[in-house]
Amino acid sequence: MEKVAAIIVASGEGRRFGQAKQFAPLAGRPVVDWAIEAFARHPQIDEVVIVLPDESRAEEIKSRWSKVKAVVRGGKERQDSVSRGLEAVSPEITLVLVHDGVRPLVKAELISRVIEASREEGAAIPVLPMDDTVKMVEGDIVTSTINREQLFRAQTPQGFRKKLLEEAFAQARKDGYYGSDEASLVERIGGRIKIVPGDRTNIKITRPEDLKVAEVWLNESRRGL
Template structure:
């Protein structure tokens, strides 16, 4: 049995099965990369465009909102011309959470389901996006994730302090999908209480809402460092060859 929400919510009628919108935070400054990751070219296309191409190919997605650095809004509107599902390019914030919140503000109130996907995770597939959305429709909240396969150690001062039990531990990816009212309320409360989280599921969990785990992809790499690029290039080349 699923646990009940710990707080009273008045979400109204359950949303139907209309296609979802996706908010894509892509406002990073690329400190670890040396340049803004979302604009790095891979086979002639910026990473962000590769990501949007997958969302374009996902029938369950009806609209996309992208949040980019404020100074890049005009240039990205130009670079993303031709993306049929792109509905808005908005100015992101200083933190990822703020960028997502600004993206949410551009999603119509009538939209019942919203997913969030990192702009620098271009190696997703339409099938994964659809699976996460389907799980969200069944359970209100769902995220892509993988069970940890490596041994986990806690370190202190360059030495192993102890070994952690990896049983039941998952590494979290995106996309993450939610009932729109839950996601909006989670962001509203976090902003009011000064809470900063690294993903949307953490904010929704604070509402007492259980989040469903959906098996992600080992190749769903988030490009944050230079050594992430070779793997991404290989995976994207394979996608191109498969057509």
């Protein structure tokens, strides 16, 4: 039977944000706690590994969510942090989802879609279409317009067969390569990645104003709007 783990990556320092954004308050709780809860409550998730700047909250987090197997310290880069989380996953796990800890509004339906597609194809990511026209620019001059029909914005969670993800990370380490997400590492070794519909409310908290937007959507979801 398939065993699924979620790695929640929340080890950033939040330089652009002015503080560690994963710990910024959202409706009275740290941003990352909302993400942890979404995966800990999901019936198809067997265990959760959290990657934080340090392990000071480890006991508190484990006591609140029984599915949390480990809280590990992050690395220098995001890719290093995910690698440490992957090392902490139990041997019997066959499928791994990697999620940004600063995407607090991830829904159970999206998690389920990624799990199902990952089971079928070996790797899957949620995406959203590009709504705006995309321009190529050099300096402050437009050089061309890109056909947006083939362009999509990637979200998390991104799901993979554990062996495939481990192989992708091993090759990246060997090559000294750092990618922008886990899917880019799998692409490099020829992995086939299925896309599933993303969710517009699954925003990444990047700027202070994002917290206000997230709180509005959170309140709407609580009211069933």
